[in-house]
Amino acid sequence: MSLNNEPIIVAKDLTISYELHRERKKLTALQDINLEVKAGEFVVLVGPSGCGKTSFINAISGLVPKETGSVTVRGEEVTGPGPDRAMVFQDYALLPWRTVESNVRMPFEFQDLGVSEAEKKKRVQECLELVDLDGFEKSFPYELSGGMKQRVGIARALITHPDILLADEPFAAIDAMTREAMQAEMERIVMETGQTCVFITHSIDEAILLGDRVVVISYRPGKVKEIVDINFPRPRMSNSEVKTSREYAQIRDHIWKLVKDEASQTNRGE
Amino acid sequence: MANKGQQNAQVFDTDDPDRIQDIGWTAREVWRRTRGFVVTSINIITFFILWELLTIYGNINPLFLPKASDMFMELWVGLTTRAPEGAVFSGSILDHFLHSFNNLMFGLGIAILIGVPGGLLMGGNKYIEAILSPYVWALASLPRIALVPLFILFLGFTTTMQVTIIVISAVFPIMINAWAGVKTTEKSLLAAARVFGANRRQLYVKVVLPYTLPFIISGIQQGIGRGLIGVVIAELFGGSNGLGYLIQRSADTFNTAMNFAVLLLLIVMSLSLINFTRWLEAYVAPWRSANHL
Ligand SMILES: Nc1ncnc2c1ncn2[C@@H]1O[C@H](COP(=O)(O)OP(=O)(O)OP(=O)(O)O)[C@@H](O)[C@H]1O
Ligand SMILES: [Mg+2]
Numbered sequence: 001m002s003l004n005n006e007p008i009i010v011a012k013d014l015t016i017s018y019e020l021h022r023e024r025k026k027l028t029a030l031q032d033i034n035l036e037v038k039a040g041e042f043v044v045l046v047g048p049s050g051c052g053k054t055s056f057i058n059a060i061s062g063l064v065p066k067e068t069g070s071v072t073v074r075g076e077e078v079t080g081p082g083p084d085r086a087m088v089f090q091d092y093a094l095l096p097w098r099t100v101e102s103n104v105r106m107p108f109e110f111q112d113l114g115v116s117e118a119e120k121k122k123r124v125q126e127c128l129e130l131v132d133l134d135g136f137e138k139s140f141p142y143e144l145s146g147g148m149k150q151r152v153g154i155a156r157a158l159i160t161h162p163d164i165l166l167a168d169e170p171f172a173a174i175d176a177m178t179r180e181a182m183q184a185e186m187e188r189i190v191m192e193t194g195q196t197c198v199f200i201t202h203s204i205d206e207a208i209l210l211g212d213r214v215v216v217i218s219y220r221p222g223k224v225k226e227i228v229d230i231n232f233p234r235p236r237m238s239n240s241e242v243k244t245s246r247e248y249a250q251i252r253d254h255i256w257k258l259v260k261d262e263a264s265q266t267n268r269g270e
Numbered sequence: 271m272a273n274k275g276q277q278n279a280q281v282f283d284t285d286d287p288d289r290i291q292d293i294g295w296t297a298r299e300v301w302r303r304t305r306g307f308v309v310t311s312i313n314i315i316t317f318f319i320l321w322e323l324l325t326i327y328g329n330i331n332p333l334f335l336p337k338a339s340d341m342f343m344e345l346w347v348g349l350t351t352r353a354p355e356g357a358v359f360s361g362s363i364l365d366h367f368l369h370s371f372n373n374l375m376f377g378l379g380i381a382i383l384i385g386v387p388g389g390l391l392m393g394g395n396k397y398i399e400a401i402l403s404p405y406v407w408a409l410a411s412l413p414r415i416a417l418v419p420l421f422i423l424f425l426g427f428t429t430t431m432q433v434t435i436i437v438i439s440a441v442f443p444i445m446i447n448a449w450a451g452v453k454t455t456e457k458s459l460l461a462a463a464r465v466f467g468a469n470r471r472q473l474y475v476k477v478v479l480p481y482t483l484p485f486i487i488s489g490i491q492q493g494i495g496r497g498l499i500g501v502v503i504a505e506l507f508g509g510s511n512g513l514g515y516l517i518q519r520s521a522d523t524f525n526t527a528m529n530f531a532v533l534l535l536l537i538v539m540s541l542s543l544i545n546f547t548r549w550l551e552a553y554v555a556p557w558r559s560a561n562h563l
Contacts, residue, residue, distance in 0.1 A: 063461050081465045093462035096557040097480045110476070111467030142557035156466070 007036040008196050009060055009164065013069035016055045029055045031221035032069070040194040044201060044211035046255065048263040052222030053200045054090060057166040060198060061087050073164065083111050086162035088170040090200075092149040094141040094156075101137040104128060104155045113160060127155035130185060132178070146173040154182075158189070165197045171206065183209060184237035191234055204255050208248065209236050214255060219262040226258055336527035345531040363516065363528075367535060370501050370512040373429065377436025378490070378497055384437070385444030385493070386486055392445070393452025393482075394474065410442035414500060418507050427508035432501070439500030440493035447489025451482030484555035491547040498540050 014033040017026045029052040037043050045053045058064040059071050062080040071078045073085065086107065094103045101124055107113075108120050115123075128134045131151035141149055150173045157165060171179045187210060190197055201207050207214045211230050218225040228251060236242045321338040324330065332340070348363025360366065392399045392406070418435060425431035455478050463477045505514025513532050520528035551558070 058461075061465050063464065081467065083467055085465070087462075087465045089458060089462055091458050093456075093458040095459060095462075095477065095480070097483075097555065106463070107466040110463065110469075110472055140557065160466075 006039050008039040008041075008074055009035075009037040009198070010072045011035045011056075011059070011069070012072075014056075014059060014071055015067045015069050016052065016059055016064060017067050028067075028221040030059075030217075031223055033222070033224055035215065035224060035227075037196060037198060039196055040190075042190055042197045042199065042210055042212045044199045044207040044214045045217060046201060046204065046207050046214060046259055047217030047222065047225075048219050048259065048265075049202075051217045051219045051262065053217060054168055055222070056217075057087070057168055057198055057200065060164075061085050061166050083107075083113060083160065084162060085164045085166060086157040086160055088150075088153050088157045088165070088167040090168040090172070092141070092146075092153045094149055094152055096141050098140075099137065100128070100133060100139050100141070100144070100152050103141065103152055104159055106156060107160045115160075123159050123161075127159045130158065131155045131182070147175065147178065150174060151182075161193065161195075163196060165195050165199075167197065167199045169200050169202065172202070179206075180237070184235075186210060187235055187237050204252055204259070205243075207255065208232075208251055209242070216255060216258045216262070219265050225262065228255055333524060333526055336530055340527040341530040341534065344525075344527045345534065348528070348531060363513075363532065363535065366511060366513050366516045366532075367539075370505065370514070371539070373432050373512065374436060374494075374497055374501050377433045377500070378440055378493060380433070380437045381440035381444055381493055381497070382490060385441045385489065386448050388441075389445040389448025389450075389486075389489075390452055390474075390479075390482070392449045394478070399449075406442065406445060409438070410446060414439045414496070415503055418503055421504075422508050427510075429509075429511075432504035432509060432512070435504040436497045436500040440490075440497035443492035443496060444486065444489040447485045447492070448482055451485030452478055454485075455481045484551050484558055487547055487551045487554065491544055491551070494543045494547065495540070498536070498543075502536070 011033050014030060015028065016030040017028040019026050033056065035043075045056065047053055055064060059066055060073070060078065062078045062082065062085075073082070095106070098106070104124050104127060105120065108115060124137075125134065128137065131154050133148060133151055133155065136144065136148070141152065144152070150170060154167075154170050157167070171182055174182060183206060186197075189195065199207075199210060201210075208230055214228045214230060216225045216228065217223070230251065232242045232245075232248070233239075242248055318338045321335075325332070325335055325337040345363065348361070349367070351362050351364070353360030353362050353365050388402070388406075392402055414435065417438060421431045421434050421438075425434060459477055459481065460473060463473055468476060501512065502514040502517070505512035506518055509515055513536060516532050517529060520526070520532065
């Protein structure tokens with residue numbers, strides 16, 4: 001893992017708001033977010049549902065316009081999507097008329113990345129094996145379970161070997177056993193490739209096991225409540241001592257309290 | 271997968287048997303797929319037999335209700351004979367059927383050529399939409415039959431007039447459906463395509479268009495229904511050709527069996543075309559009907 005201290009993604013005073021339908025009102029989803037993600041770093045966002053996590057990575061991917069502030073990737077202002085950033089969508093977003101294989105190949109089709117046809121084929125196979133979907137190349141998304149669709153989305157995001165991976169609850173629909181295996185794969189990929197990753201999850205264990213830093217986002221307006229550094233040595237997934245250590249329990253408890261504070265506000269606020 | 275650390279091995283086993291297997295055909299499966307057809311066939315055959323018995327033993331005036339067998343006889347004879355060369359009027363159902371069918375297909379073709387690009391443009395460009403939509407809605411909401419006298423005035427009792435009426439009838443459902451398809455294209459699909467590098471043209475060709483295709487097909491399906499009404503109306507009002515004309519003439523000449531035969535043919539034609547588009551829709555967009563079983 002090449003952790004030079006160069007920030008690759010920088011959000012400065014980022015505010016995102018949405019206009020509400022049929023009302024002359026706007027909802028501030030994120031307010032004054034300041035965050036620097038270093039190259040090769042694994043940053044995990046946690047926070048209650050609706051706090052603006054998806055909005056944040058959509059701002060990095062260039063899908064939502066920012067109201068004020070800025071997001072830069074390698075010093076350049078984000079104005080739209082780019083081939084250096086790939087994304088795993090919370091709602092899978094697979095094209096229903098395409099087979100699994102064709103969905104996974106999609107990134108190669110829309111942009112010319114100078115990858116040879118043979119290499120594309122190889123990578124499709126590799127990525128499908130990685131998410132354990134080899135044999136389902138010719139299936140259509142509607143023939144797959146939710147977790148399988150999600151894994152197709154993961155394969156699609158990994159196929160171009162992007163510098164930056166934006167993953168929006170990529171394992172949410174996957175069962176505990178498969179999930180653990182996928183987490184291990186994720187950790188391995190990030191360690192091997194030095195990929196930068198911004199990862200959203202509702203699982204605090206997942207956040208601690210995968211993240212170099214865990215960013216807790218507060219509820220309405222979404223602000224950075226606290227950033228927790230996680231310093232366990234990698235690989236963590238295969239190391240059973242991590243999960244049983246006292247430090248792990250403390251960090252887990254700390255983050256849990258932070259999120260719980262925010263989540264309880266969601267009930268009171270509405 | 272198994273080589274990536276021991277603890278994963280029990281989850282991802284490379285040696286597991288093929289998870290997708292051939293299941294072959296069983297008698298039960300064949301029956302499950304054909305039973306609808308069988309039941310409907312028996313139902314319809316019974317219907318015609320009861321009809322036949324009713325007209326034989328029921329002492330019913332054949333002017334009101336001909337024997338089913340007479341109707342089928344008219345249909346058979348009408349479909350197997352052609353008018354002699356140079357005849358002024360044809361008594362052959364086939365001649366009139368071909369006239370109507372060709373007009374319908376020609377008119378539908380033109381309606382598709384106008385309606386699909388028109389609908390796509392309206393969905394894709396808000397200025398075109400703002401300019402055209404009042405006219406589209408105005409014409410779409412006008413009962414098409416009200417336009418027939420005007421077209422006869424413009425074009426006379428010609429095939430052009432008949433085709434024009436078919437086009438006017440069929441074009442709006444096609445256009446409006448294509449338009450709605452573009453408008454309702456799922457946001458997350460567009461987002462995904464954009465993230466993975468699609469430019470504007472690719473968004474339209476690779477996402478919006480496939481998403482809209484089933485909408486267009488169901489527009490064509492509605493267009494067929496409307497177009498068929500257009501065919502019959504155009505021919506009833508004016509002309510000496512087509513199934514609509516034949517309906518009129520068989521009634522004028524008290525040939526009820528012929529009249530019924532033409533009606534039956536219209537039903538069969540309409541249902542065949544509509545079922546074809548249904549099948550087409552299910553074929554190109556299986557995800558929309560995946561839970562039909
Ligand atoms: N397209 C939109 N239009 C209007 N409001 C939106 C839109 N997208 C998100 N929001 C609002 O912004 C807020 C943050 O949404 P966001 O999807 O970023 O939350 P999240 O943290 O990803 O939640 P979850 O964990 O449930 O996925 C929500 O309150 C939501 O109502
Ligand atoms: Mg979200």
